[in-house]
Amino acid sequence: MQTGPVDNEIINRVLQGEQALYAQLVKRYTPFVFTIVLRYTANREDAEEIAQDIFVKAYRSLADFRGESKFSTWLYTIVTTTCITFLRKKKVPVHSLDTEQIFDLADNQNSTFKANQVEQKSKVQVLNEALRLLSIDDARILALFYQAEQSLEEIGRILGVEPNTAKVKLHRARQRLKEKMETHFAEVVEELRG
Template structure:
């Protein structure tokens, strides 16, 4: 079933069908919340709030965009509201002391996970906007236009911001993890 069919079922009174939407998008929403909050517990709380808000507002979903785009907008707004209410926390990871470990075997699932963790960590070192645009484009596979809707930007502005975010990501990778990158590429 696609998202629209599930939404129609929920709106017709089958509240249990909403669980399928939660299963499909819980990782997506959690990732967005974590990018901004940088705290697992806060991200879990935010994700829960996002789905409650989405459920309550489901009748307002206009269907002129993908459900994931609409949900992402709710996630970003909920996260921003949450973060305004809490005091900023110190990032427990010092980027200068965090190093990924690699085995040297690119077919090794452990190395792939390590590489994935390395990239995620470096994305976490970016500003919230840069991390969000990278996450939306590469992990959530949102189009330039969808990212524009989510972030309130024109498609051209998204392209420029994405380009600049990629450059900053590359700089951080080269700055903090030059040895690991060389090992991955070999």
């Protein structure tokens, strides 16, 4: 739920000299950007650095935003190109955590959390780990649809494919995610079903 001025209004006001309003866009889209960046790098410090770089690039390019699509769609393009450039420069190795490490991490959470909050967080962590096991293309389309809440038409525009092709890619990515969850995180899948 978006409160306050809509993105295009904020952008127009920033371009007219009210630069401080850009902070509203940063606040609004930080979770979106950070979630996608974490798909490319599991290192939180790198992710924070990349996210900051993305918002600087977006600010510098704000005059190029034409409003033909959602701001999030335009921003997503900057996110992916920045992440890919970072990975090429750094040549980051991809690692996956095994199930035991994930549950150890969940068990070591601050004890002031309620039990269900820790359980919910561990399920989110497991889902994020399963997403990291997918190809970048599969993780990207799932993030666009579920986390960025982009329509199939917008996803098609971002990926340069027809909406029906985006729908097929999304369906296949869901299937592969389901397979990864059942293969690597069977206990969590059983808990979710039960």
